[in-house]
Amino acid sequence: MLFKYIRLYIEFFKQNIKIMLEYRADFIIGAMASLFMQMSGIFFVWVIFKNVTTLQGWTFYDITLVYGLLMLSKSLNHIFFDNLWVLGPQYIRQGNFDTLLLRPISPLFHLIANRLQQDGIGNFLLGLVITVKSLYELNLNLGIKGVALIILFVVSGGAIFAAINLITATSSFWVVNSYHLIWTVYSVNEFALYPLNIYHKAIGIILTWVIPYAFASFYPANYFIHKGYEQLSFISPIVALVLWVIALRVWRFGIKNYTSTGS
Amino acid sequence: MILLKKMLAIANINIKVILVYVSAVWANVFVNILQVVILYYIWMAVYGGQTQLHGISKSQIVTYVIISRIIFINGIVSWGINQWISDIIKDGQISIEMLRPIDFQLMTYARRIGVLVFSMILYGVPVIVVSKILFGISLPATFNSGVLFIISFLLAMTINFLVEFFIGLIGFYTTNGWGLQVFKEALLSFLSGALIPIAFFPGWIRQIADFLPFKDIVYTPITIYLGNTSGEQAIKSLLFQFMWVVVLLLCTRIFYTTAIKKVTVQGG
Amino acid sequence: MAIIEVNDLYKEYKINQKKEGVLGAIGNIFYPRYISKVAVNKINFSIEEGEAVGYIGANGAGKSTTIKMLTGILTPTSGRVLVNGNIPYKHRVKNNSIIGAVFGQRTQMWWDLPPIETYKLIQKIYDVPKKQFDENLSTFTELLDLKELIKIPVRQLSLGQKMRCEIAAAFIHDPKIVYLDEPTIGLDIMVKDKIRNFIKNINKKRSVTVILTTHDLQDIEEVCKRVIIIDNGQVVYDGKIEEIKNSLGKYRTVHFQVKNCSNNLDNVLDTQKEYLFEVSKSPYDIQVKFDRQKITASEVMNIISPYCDIMDLTIQEPSIESIVRDLYRKQVDNNDFIKENAGNCKY
Numbered sequence: 001m002l003f004k005y006i007r008l009y010i011e012f013f014k015q016n017i018k019i020m021l022e023y024r025a026d027f028i029i030g031a032m033a034s035l036f037m038q039m040s041g042i043f044f045v046w047v048i049f050k051n052v053t054t055l056q057g058w059t060f061y062d063i064t065l066v067y068g069l070l071m072l073s074k075s076l077n078h079i080f081f082d083n084l085w086v087l088g089p090q091y092i093r094q095g096n097f098d099t100l101l102l103r104p105i106s107p108l109f110h111l112i113a114n115r116l117q118q119d120g121i122g123n124f125l126l127g128l129v130i131t132v133k134s135l136y137e138l139n140l141n142l143g144i145k146g147v148a149l150i151i152l153f154v155v156s157g158g159a160i161f162a163a164i165n166l167i168t169a170t171s172s173f174w175v176v177n178s179y180h181l182i183w184t185v186y187s188v189n190e191f192a193l194y195p196l197n198i199y200h201k202a203i204g205i206i207l208t209w210v211i212p213y214a215f216a217s218f219y220p221a222n223y224f225i226h227k228g229y230e231q232l233s234f235i236s237p238i239v240a241l242v243l244w245v246i247a248l249r250v251w252r253f254g255i256k257n258y259t260s261t262g263s
Numbered sequence: 264m265i266l267l268k269k270m271l272a273i274a275n276i277n278i279k280v281i282l283v284y285v286s287a288v289w290a291n292v293f294v295n296i297l298q299v300v301i302l303y304y305i306w307m308a309v310y311g312g313q314t315q316l317h318g319i320s321k322s323q324i325v326t327y328v329i330i331s332r333i334i335f336i337n338g339i340v341s342w343g344i345n346q347w348i349s350d351i352i353k354d355g356q357i358s359i360e361m362l363r364p365i366d367f368q369l370m371t372y373a374r375r376i377g378v379l380v381f382s383m384i385l386y387g388v389p390v391i392v393v394s395k396i397l398f399g400i401s402l403p404a405t406f407n408s409g410v411l412f413i414i415s416f417l418l419a420m421t422i423n424f425l426v427e428f429f430i431g432l433i434g435f436y437t438t439n440g441w442g443l444q445v446f447k448e449a450l451l452s453f454l455s456g457a458l459i460p461i462a463f464f465p466g467w468i469r470q471i472a473d474f475l476p477f478k479d480i481v482y483t484p485i486t487i488y489l490g491n492t493s494g495e496q497a498i499k500s501l502l503f504q505f506m507w508v509v510v511l512l513l514c515t516r517i518f519y520t521t522a523i524k525k526v527t528v529q530g531g
Numbered sequence: 532m533a534i535i536e537v538n539d540l541y542k543e544y545k546i547n548q549k550k551e552g553v554l555g556a557i558g559n560i561f562y563p564r565y566i567s568k569v570a571v572n573k574i575n576f577s578i579e580e581g582e583a584v585g586y587i588g589a590n591g592a593g594k595s596t597t598i599k600m601l602t603g604i605l606t607p608t609s610g611r612v613l614v615n616g617n618i619p620y621k622h623r624v625k626n627n628s629i630i631g632a633v634f635g636q637r638t639q640m641w642w643d644l645p646p647i648e649t650y651k652l653i654q655k656i657y658d659v660p661k662k663q664f665d666e667n668l669s670t671f672t673e674l675l676d677l678k679e680l681i682k683i684p685v686r687q688l689s690l691g692q693k694m695r696c697e698i699a700a701a702f703i704h705d706p707k708i709v710y711l712d713e714p715t716i717g718l719d720i721m722v723k724d725k726i727r728n729f730i731k732n733i734n735k736k737r738s739v740t741v742i743l744t745t746h747d748l749q750d751i752e753e754v755c756k757r758v759i760i761i762d763n764g765q766v767v768y769d770g771k772i773e774e775i776k777n778s779l780g781k782y783r784t785v786h787f788q789v790k791n792c793s794n795n796l797d798n799v800l801d802t803q804k805e806y807l808f809e810v811s812k813s814p815y816d817i818q819v820k821f822d823r824q825k826i827t828a829s830e831v832m833n834i835i836s837p838y839c840d841i842m843d844l845t846i847q848e849p850s851i852e853s854i855v856r857d858l859y860r861k862q863v864d865n866n867d868f869i870k871e872n873a874g875n876c877k878y
Contacts, residue, residue, distance in 0.1 A: 011655045019643045022684070033445040040449040044458050048309055048466040051316060055308045099639045101604050103656055180290035187294045190301055198308040203300070206809045223729035259620055261545065 009113050016116035023118075031122030038071060038126050041193070058195050062225050065134035069150075070192050070217035071127030075156025078120030081162040083111055085182060088172030097258070108166075108251055112164065140224050149223065153233075156240040157216030161189070163243035164211060166251060173254040190214040195227070208232070216241045292389045295336055299394050302328045302458075318460035323489050326401045327460060328487060331392045333387050334416075334481045335457045339448060340424040342378045343429075344371070347446065348431025357526060368428065368519065375424045404490020409495050415484040418504040423480045425511035426451070432518050458480030476507040533577035534708065535601065541611035542571040542596050543766075551700075570596040572764035572835075573610065580707070583730070585751035585772065588761035591784045594744050594834055597761065598710055601742070602632060611719045615707060628657060631706035632695050633697050635713045646696040647681040650703050657704035664703070672731050688748030689729040691722035702733055708740040714748055727753045750847060775854070781824050784847040785831055789839040796838040803834055 020027055025207040045067065049060040091097040091111065100107040131150070135142065142150070168185045172178040188206070196204040207214040215236040223233035265440060310321045319327065348371060351357050360367050394400060403409035430447050437443060452458050454477040461472050461482045472478050483500050488490040492500055545565040571593045578584055590593045599605040599614055603619030603626055612619055619626045632639075640649040654664045672678055676697045680688060688696065694714060701709050711730070714721045731754050734741050743754055751758055751772060758775060760768040768775060792814065800810055800819075806826040811818045817839075821831050828846055835841065 008655055011652055015641060015644060015648055015652060018648065019641075022643055029442040033442040037445055037449050040453055040458075043453065047459050047463060047468075048305070048341040051463050052309055052311075055305075056311075059854060095634070095637055098599070098604050101623070102602060102627055102632050102639075104629070105656055121479065164697045177286050184290045184293050187297055190297065194301070194305060199300075199304045203304075249588060259604060 004106070005109060008109075012113035013116065015171055020116070020118050027118045027121075030119040034119050034124035038123055042067065042130065056195065056198050057227065061134045062221070062227070063194060064130050065138065065225065066195055066217045066221045067153065067193050068127050068129075068131030068134055069220055070158065070213075071123055072131060072154045073161055073216035075120040075124035075127055076154065076158030078123065078159035079117050080158070081112055082117035082120070083115040084162070084165045084169040086201065087169045087181070088175070088178040089113065092172050092258070093176075101259075107255065108213060108248075135224065138225060142224075146224070150220075153216075153220035153223075153236050155172065156236040157220065159240035160212060160216050160236075160243055163240065163247040164213075166247040167243075169206040170247075170250050170254040173258050185211060189216075192217045196229075197227075212239050212243070221261070274504055276483065284397050288389075291336070291386050292393070293326065295332060295348060295390045296393050296397075299328055299332050300397070301391070302332075303398055317460070319460060319462060319474035319489070321492070322399075322401060326489060327485055329391065329398070329400050330479050330485050331457045332394075332456075333383075333390060334419065334484070336386055336390070337379055337382050338420055338480060339451045339455065339457060341423075341427050341444070341447075342382060343376065344375055344424075345427045345434060345447070347371075348428060349434030352432070352435045352522060352526060355526065357523065359470060361391065361523075368515065371428065372421075374425055375427070376420075379420060401489075403488050404493070408487055408490045408493060408497075411493075411501065412484055412488040415487050415497075415501055415504060418501065418508060419480045421508050422476055422504065422511060423489050425515055426477070426480075428515045429511070432515070432522050435487070435522050438484045454478065455480040456485070460485075460516075476511065479504045479507055533741075533818055534580040534615055535576075535702055536611070536613040537574060537576050537597075537601075538611045539574050539575060540571055540597070540600060541608050541773040542569070542593075542600060543608045544570055569764055571600070571607075572760075573833045574761070574764070574766045576759055576766060576769055578740060578742070580740055581734070582732045582757060583741040583743065583755045585755035586744045586761070587746075587751065587758060592761050593764040594761055597744070598712060598744060603627070604706060604810045618671075629707040629818065631696075631701035631704065631709040633701045633709075633711050633714050638685065638692075638693065638697060639700055640696060640727045642686050643684055645682045645684055646677070646688075646700065649685075649700055650681070653700060653704055656661055660706050664706065667703050667705065668699075671702065671729075674732060675699055675725060683835040691718045693717060695722065695725065698729060702739070705737070706739065708742065709813045711741065711743045711745075713745055713748055714743070715745060723747070725798060730754050749781060767783070773828065781822050782820055782849055783823050783828065784818060784849075786818075786847065787832075787835060787839070787841050788843040789815060789817055789835075789841055792817075792839040799834065799838060807831065807834070821846070 042064065044058065044222070046065055048055070048062075053059070055063065087097075091100065097107070100110045103110055140146070163184060164185060168182040169178060171181050175181065188211045191199065191203060191207050196207060196214055196218045207218075215232075219229060219232045220236055222229040306324045306328060307321075310316060310324065314321050316324075351360060357367070360370070363370065389399070403412055426447075430443060434443055454472050455476055456472070456478055457480075461469060461478050464472055471481075479500075483492070483504060487497050487500060543569055553808070572729075573591075586594060588818065596605065600607050601614060601619060603623050604623075606620045614626055615629055617626045640646055641652075647677075649662075650668060653659070654661075659667075672681065677695060677699060680692050680696055681713065685693060685696070698711075699713060701711070714728055714730075718726070727750060730741060730743070733739055734754070739752065739759065743750060745751060755772055758768065758772045759766060760775075795813075800807060807819050807821050810820075817835065819831060821828075832841065832844070
């Protein structure tokens with residue numbers, strides 16, 4: 001069963017690559033534009049550190065590590081789960097969701113596999129450069145275990161982003177215009193670009209226990225740079241798992257509503 | 264008076280468009296407050312125990328963050344104006360626009376002012392109110408600062424419009440309007456001082472930013488508001504802003520004429 | 532054992548009064564306001580394997596609601612649907628693997644890629660053996676004339692070309708049942724013909740069960756032997772197509788644009804009462820309904836032409852709506868249909 005889905009995903013993936021090659025120019029411009037946007041964010045941090053040496057005990061490269069990890073998680077979600085954003089307008093509103101329900105595979109899988117978002121690739125590469133550069137400048141000797149952990153953290157982070165988007169996107173089954181709800185919740189991730197301890201405690205609690213984007217950047221970074229939050233570092237994969245269990249329940253509830261109202 | 268009526272009639276189109284998206288208003292206000300909150304905490308961390316950095320005090324920086332956000336969301340975001348300009352030239356509708364008894368650039372300006380007023384009411388005011396409750400926002404340093412700020416702000420919005428017009432004309436020559444807009448937003452949010460006051464920039468970048476007109480969109484009006492630029496200095500700043508309006512107006516006119524010629528000669 | 536079994540199928544919609552905005556959205560989740568509407572009212576029918584059935588009715592009659600319940604997209608409020616022994620909405624994967632569908636204007640193909648890529652993906656999704664897939668593809672390519680089309684990105688295809696490819700996509704995995712919802716809408720005669728012949732051919736040769744909903748009576752006449760008519764959520768007719776064709780589909784309305792009519796025309800029309808009815812007349816146009824089994828269109832023209840200059844004429848086929856309306860009237864009055872109509876002549 002799982003094997004079949006992996007095989008199918010590869011097939012969908014191939015088709016998406018073909019589309020990407022069809023629109024090569026768009027790919028380059030899209031990647032460049034989002035890359036430029038992210039670079040202005042890093043530039044902001046750079047200028048700040050021309051004026052101070054540490055920010056509440058965090059050095060420039062401490063912060064860019066947090067920043068880079070979040071970018072990596074975020075871009076994984078952007079590349080692989082982008083279709084969730086358009087569930088409402090492109091699938092439910094236009095009736096195309098019915099087509100997904102007519103295939104002998106999971107409609108959620110079908111929805112997600114249907115699109116690969118090229119715009120996220122530039123961000124992923126930039127995030128990779130920033131993360132590697134930060135780790136190098138911080139003189140961290142990762143070893144194989146460290147690299148494996150980073151991959152685990154980034155994948156968990158991506159899964160956290162995707163699960164949160166899945167929960168808010170499921171509102172498309174009830175709400176006419178779900179985009180703004182998805183966007184509002186999603187935008188909270190911007191807090192997680194910087195260390196949580198610069199904010200009011202309440203913000204830290206929200207980012208940890210309510211909309212837990214901090215598990216995509218701040219807590220994993222703490223595993224490598226010890227600033228006193230290490231105890232939560234390893235929870236990231238568990239948080240991702242729990243969020244997906246919740247998200248899938250919400251999704252099933254949404255589907256049930258859809259098939260009983262047909263709207 | 265007639266001109267004003269015309270302006271309102273043109274602007275009216277946009278009110279309806281904006282009002283359709285009520286949920287967009289909610290989301291927009293939330294996201295902008297969120298940005299203010301993040302920047303607030305970053306600045307608090309930057310200042311730490313210090314009360315003043317680069318001539319800007321800890322309480323002034325809060326006001327700076329809020330006002331710069333307001334100018335950013337109402338001005339630099341541009342609400343699709345430059346895309347609109349590119350499209351109208353590209354699809355040949357410009358020839359119809361040229362038949363109207365009002366200059367195309369002036370009409371676009373009226374449209375832009377209309378958008379500004381309504382985005383100010385729908386997005387600006389809520390952000391100001393919530394920010395005021397959360398962090399407090401100081402009044403203009405003196406009465407004179409307030410008056411000069413209003414003049415400076417209007418000049419800033421005019422410069423912003425002329426930059427948008429310029430970008431719109433560039434868009435006529437390229438196909439990817441979205442990429443252009445993202446590029447412009449990223450560049451301007453930096454060089455205008457919308458993210459960080461220009462005073463914080465290190466040496467050479469500061470020189471570049473000081474030389475370009477973009478600082479007059481955000482940095483100049485806010486320093487006048489805060490009273491950091493006052494008296495003769497403030498008047499000089501206003502004159503510089505005015506000079507940029509004239510220079511940019513000339514540039515856009517020349518550019519516009521060239522682009523139009525291309526359309527009318529080639530027939531779109 | 533029938534392949535599709537429908538018993539007392541009932542669907543009542545609860546229409547949520549949606550509110551706009553973020554607050555409205557939250558309100559919707561906690562305090563939804565509903566209005567009920569019965570879409571399908573306890574219908575029964577069964578369809579044997581290999582049948583081709585036309586399922587027709589006016590807009591809003593409950594047609595697409597039924598199809599959605601048969602395919603498992605909708606869950607019934609009460610009653611039962613069994614498709615090949617499965618309950619569609621419960622055994623979704625099992626049911627979906629034996630069905631194919633074309634839903635009106637919606638495409639199941641990848642917009643930016645040529646149809647062949649969609650077919651290949653379908654092959655993988657349904658685990659169609661390579662040999663069988665290749666055979667189907669070459670057969671369909673020939674029957675629907677797709678050779679050139681399947682290599683062009685879907686977005687560049689015309690409506691008719693797209694629909695031909697779409698039809699192939701619905702059959703390529705050898706489904707046992709295919710649901711076709713308005714497969715010929717907006718297409719020209721040539722394409723319609725090609726599609727009808729294809730469906731007929733596959734239905735006959737492979738005994739694929741076909742359920743066809745359409746507004747085009749010609750589709751039904753050519754493809755189906757049996758027709759089910761639904762109105763107001765209830766089955767008003769279930770039987771052979773010939774029967775309904777004879778009693779209802781035999782009427783045509785001809786519309787003349789005329790000039791210089793002589794006064795005798797009225798009298799003449801009166802004498803032809805047996806063949807011509809529901810005549811409406813003004814100085815410049817005449818509308819006549821006739822029974823095409825008793826009189827031909829050219830004979831109708833011959834009756835009128837001596838008395839008027841005919842400038843132009845159009846012939847109208849009866850619409851599904853009018854057939855359903857007539858059927859309904861027939862049921863209520865339980866009268867002989869033609870008599871009743873003949874009595875309606877007004878002039």
